[in-house]
Amino acid sequence: MSTSSTQSFDPIRFRHHLHRYPELSLHEHKTASEIIDQLLKFGYSPHTNIGGYGIVVDINSGNPGKETLLRADFDALPITEQAQHDHASRHHGCMHACGHDGHTASLLSVAAHLSEHPPQTGRVILLFQPAEEIGMGAQNMLADPRLQHFNPDAVFAYHNLPGYPLGTVVVKDGPFACASTGVSIQLQGKTSHAAKPENGRSPAKAVSEIMNYLTTLPDSIEDAFCLVTLVHVKVGNPGFGTSPGKADVMATIRSDSDQALHTMQQQLQDFVQAQAQQQGLTATIEWVEPFAATLNDSKCTQEVISAAEALDYPVVIPTAPMRWSEDVGEFLQRWQGTLFCLGSGEQHPELHNPDFDFPDPLLDIAAKLFLQLLHTRHNVAL
Numbered sequence: 001m002s003t004s005s006t007q008s009f010d011p012i013r014f015r016h017h018l019h020r021y022p023e024l025s026l027h028e029h030k031t032a033s034e035i036i037d038q039l040l041k042f043g044y045s046p047h048t049n050i051g052g053y054g055i056v057v058d059i060n061s062g063n064p065g066k067e068t069l070l071r072a073d074f075d076a077l078p079i080t081e082q083a084q085h086d087h088a089s090r091h092h093g094c095m096h097a098c099g100h101d102g103h104t105a106s107l108l109s110v111a112a113h114l115s116e117h118p119p120q121t122g123r124v125i126l127l128f129q130p131a132e133e134i135g136m137g138a139q140n141m142l143a144d145p146r147l148q149h150f151n152p153d154a155v156f157a158y159h160n161l162p163g164y165p166l167g168t169v170v171v172k173d174g175p176f177a178c179a180s181t182g183v184s185i186q187l188q189g190k191t192s193h194a195a196k197p198e199n200g201r202s203p204a205k206a207v208s209e210i211m212n213y214l215t216t217l218p219d220s221i222e223d224a225f226c227l228v229t230l231v232h233v234k235v236g237n238p239g240f241g242t243s244p245g246k247a248d249v250m251a252t253i254r255s256d257s258d259q260a261l262h263t264m265q266q267q268l269q270d271f272v273q274a275q276a277q278q279q280g281l282t283a284t285i286e287w288v289e290p291f292a293a294t295l296n297d298s299k300c301t302q303e304v305i306s307a308a309e310a311l312d313y314p315v316v317i318p319t320a321p322m323r324w325s326e327d328v329g330e331f332l333q334r335w336q337g338t339l340f341c342l343g344s345g346e347q348h349p350e351l352h353n354p355d356f357d358f359p360d361p362l363l364d365i366a367a368k369l370f371l372q373l374l375h376t377r378h379n380v381a382l
Contacts, residue, residue, distance in 0.1 A: 008041070008112065009038070009041075009042075009108065009109065009112040011105040011106060011108060011109045011363045011364070011367070012105070012360045012363060014034075014038065014105045014108060015101045015102055015104075015105035015358065015360065015363065016086075016087035017034065017087075018031060018034065018074070018096065018101035018104060018105065019087045019088075019089065019095075019096050019101045019357070019358075020087050020088070020089060020090050021089075021090055021091060022076030022077075022089055022091055022094045022095050022096045022101070023075065023076055023091075023094070024075065024076055024077070024078060024094055025075040025130065025131040025132070025133050025134045025136070025137070026052060026075075026130070026131050026134070026136070028052075028053045028074060028075050028130045028131070029053060031053070031074050031075075031104075031130075032048070032049075032053035032055060032074070032128075032130065035055055035074065035104060035108070035128050036048055036055060038108055038111075039055070039057055039108075039111060042111055042112055042115040043115050044057050044059075044111065044115065047146055050141050050144045050146055050147060051137070051139075051140030051141035051142070051143060051144040051147070052130050052131060052136075052137065052140050052141070053130040053131075054127070054128065054129055054130055054137065054140070054141040054144070055127070055128040056125060056126070056127050056128075056146075056147070056150075057111060057125070057126040057127075058123070058125055058150075059114055059118060059119060059123065059124040059125070059126070060123045061118065061119045061120055061121055061122055061123065061378065063120065063121045063122070064121065064122070065119070065121030065122025065123070065377075065378060066121070066122040066123075066153055066154065066377045066378065067122055067123045067124075067125070067150070067151060067152045067153050067154075068122070068123070068124050068125065068152055068153075068154050068155075068156065068373070068374065068377050068378065069124075069125040069126075069127055069150065069152035069154070069155045069156070069331070069335070069337070070107060070110060070124070070125070070126055070127065070155075070156050070157070070370055070374075071107075071127045071128075071129055071155060071156070071157040071328060071331065072100070072103040072104045072106070072107035072127070072128055072129065072157070073100045073103055073104070073128075073129045073130070073132035073137065074100050074101070074103070074104045074128055074129070074130060075100060075130050075131055075132055075133050075134075075137070076089075076094050076095055076096045076097070076098075076100065076101075076133075077094070077095060077096070077097045077098060077133055077352060078093060078094060079093070079094070079095050079097045079352065079354055080092060080093050080095070080354060081095035081097070081354055081355075082354040082355050083354075083355055083357060085357065095354070095356075096356075096357075096358065097351065097352050097353060097354065097356045098133065098351050098352060098356070099159070099160040099344070099351070099356070099358040100132065101358055102160060102358030102359075102360075102362060102363060102366075103157075103158070103159070103160070103366075104128060105363055106362070106363045106364075106366035106367045106370070107126060107128065107367075107370070109363060109364070109367035110126065110367050110370045110371060110374075111126055113367070113371060113380075114126075114374075114380065117380055117381040117382075118380070119374065119378035119379065119380050120378060120379035120380070121378050121379050122377065122378050124374060124378060124380075125150055125152060127141070129141060132326070132327050132328075134289050135289045135290055135291045135325070135327045136289075136327075137327060138327040138328060138329075138330035138331055139327070139330050142330060142331070142334060151335070152335050152337070153335070153336065154297075154300050154303070154335075154336060154337050154338075154377070155300075155328070155331050155332060155335050155336070155337025155338075156300065156304065156337055156338060156340075156370065156373060157326075157328045157331075157337070157339050157340075158339070158340050158341060158342050158366055158369070159326060159339065159340075159341050159342075160341070160342055160343075160344045160351075160358060160359070160362060161322075161341035161342065161343055161344055161351075162343075162344045162345065162348040162349060162350050162351060162356075163343070163344075163346060163348070163350075164316065164341070164343030164344070164345075164346065165314065165343050165345065165346055166343055166344065166345045166359060166361060166362065166365070167313055167314070167342060167343055167361075167362065167365040168313070168314045168315070168316055168342070168343035169304065169305070169308040169313050169314065169315045169316070169340055169341070169342060169343075169369070170315075170316045170317075170318060170340065170341040170342070170343065171296070171301055171304050171305065171315070171316075171317065171338065171340035171341065172296065172301065172317050172318055172319075172321075173296045173297065173298040173301040173302075173338075174295060174296060174298075174321075175256040175257070175293055175294070175295055175296075175321040176294045176295070176296045176321050176322060176338075176339050176340075177293065177294035177321055177322045177324060177325055177326045177329065177339060178225070178227075178254040178255060178256050178291075178293060178294075178321055178322065178323055178324065178325050179254065179255055179256070179257065179258045179261045179290075179291055179292050179293035179325065179329070180252060180253065180254035180255075180261070180289075180290070180291045180324075180325040181252070181253055181254075181261065181265065181287050181288065181289065181290040181291070182231075182250065182251070182252050182253075182287070182288035182289045183250065183251050183252075183253060183265075183268065183285065183286070183287055183288070184248070184249075184250050184285070184286040184288055185210065185248065185249040185250070185251075185272055185283065185284070185285055185286075186246070186247070186248055186283070186284040186285075186286075187203035187206055187207065187246065187247040187248075187249075187276060187281045187282070187283055188203075188245070188246055188281060188282040188283075188284070189201030189202055189203045189244070189245045189246065189247075189279070189280065189281045189282075190245045191236075191242050191243060191244065191245035191246075192242075192243045192245075193241065193242070193243065194240060194241050194242055194243050195241075196243075197243040200243045200245060201245065201279065201280045201281060202236075202243050202244050202245070202279075203235065203244060203245070203246065203247035203279065203281055204235055204236075204244060204247070205279060206247070206275040206276060206278075206279045206281060207233065207235055207247045207249055209275050210249055210271070210272060210275060211230060211233065211249065213268070213271050214228045214230055214249075214251050214268070215228065215230075217253070217264055217267065217268060218264070220263075220264070220267060221255070221260045221263060221264065224255050224256055224257040224259075224260035225255060225256045225257075225320065225321065225323075226253075226254070226255045226260055226261075226264060227253075227254050227255070227323065228251055228252070228253050228254075228264070229251060229252045229254075230249075230250075230251045231250045231251055231252055232248065232249070232250035233247075233248070233249050233250070234247060234248045235247040253265065253268070254323065254325065255293070256293060256320075256321045257293060258292055258293050261293075265287065268285075269285055272285060291325035291326070291327050291329060292327070292329040292330055292333055293321075293325075293329055294321075294325075294326050294328060294329035294332060294339050295329065295332055295333075296332070296337070296338040296339060297332070297336035297337055297338055299336070300336055300337050300338040301338045301340075303338070303373060303376070303377075304338050304340050304369075304373070306376070307369055307372040307373045307376065308369060308372075310372055311368060311369060311372055313365070313369065322341070324351070326339055342362055342365060342366055342369070344358070344359050344362060345359055
């Protein structure tokens with residue numbers, strides 16, 4: 001990266017600013033404005049408000065060549081930060097607990113470099129995505145007609161990953177992050193006096209059966225990783241004189257296979273409806289925050305590994321996919337590409353923890369890896 005680019009843009013300072021003023025999914029107006037202002041300072045004319053607050057920079061060399069899309073996300077989480085550093089969140093109950101501030105700042109470093117050392121061949125697309133945490137940002141951007149003009153032959157994105165040495169590249173082809181969905185089940189019966197529960201229709205027994213079924217649901221699927229996590233249960237309201245007439249059950253279902261996830265969804269839906277019919281209840285099922293599985297392309301994965309090796313970055317190839325979900329999987333269903341992880345430190349606080357903070361040294365590590373990919377694909381000067 002050139003000296004002038006480094007002096008004109010300080011990724012650490014920018015990240016700290018984003019960290020101080022986080023915004024939740026679908027509400028990232030000021031964050032998007034900060035990104036746009038910085039891109040304008042680099043001399044770009046970004047496409048804005050794509051699928052919400054999405055931003056795209058199109059850097060076309062005008063010469064034949066490959067088309068590469070680099071993606072970063074920028075929404076925060078509804079978590080109250082527990083930190084002592086001076087860039088702690090100023091917005092109570094909201095923080096960058098997943099490192100999206102770092103993902104964005106590192107891609108802006110790439111933008112700064114490309115403003116002075118543009119690609120010599122092909123086309124580079126820088127995409128800044130909102131609403132990743134709720135699984136809507138990628139879908140909304142893909143649905144925007146303005147994104148139809150692009151057809152990258154490779155998409156690259158990264159996520160920081162605690163538990164690995166700083167800068168370690170963690171990547172594999174095939175399933176890399178799980179498909180998942182939340183499920184919210186509402187059971188409606190009829191209250192009665194607690195002394196005469198037979199005069200009502202209590203959902204308690206159905207709730208018990210559904211909870212037990214959720215624990216065994218993954219066992220019905222072979223040849224795929226599957227997991228169900230019960231996250232919330234409520235039956236009736238506090239009051240010793242009333243037999244309950246309503247209940248809510250919430251869970252998260254995940255798998256490394258989209259098909260396996262769909263199978264579990266159908267099985268759960270059939271079971272809930274059967275329980276409701278047996279107990280004389282009305283059941284409503286809502287699927288919330290769906291994520292597709294992230295399936296890495298083998299060729300693109302090898303490009304990441306080669307770029308890492310060129311930079312002497314250590315590479316780890318895991319034997320199993322990440323259990324969490326990432327909605328970059330939506331992009332990878334349309335275009336081939338690879339999501340990889342960069343180690344945040346072996347003792348670094350976990351993602352979504354209230355004491356999480358993206359490690360600043362990783363900003364430069366990530367930018368250099370992106371630029372190495374662009375050097376190989378588009379003859380970008382390093």
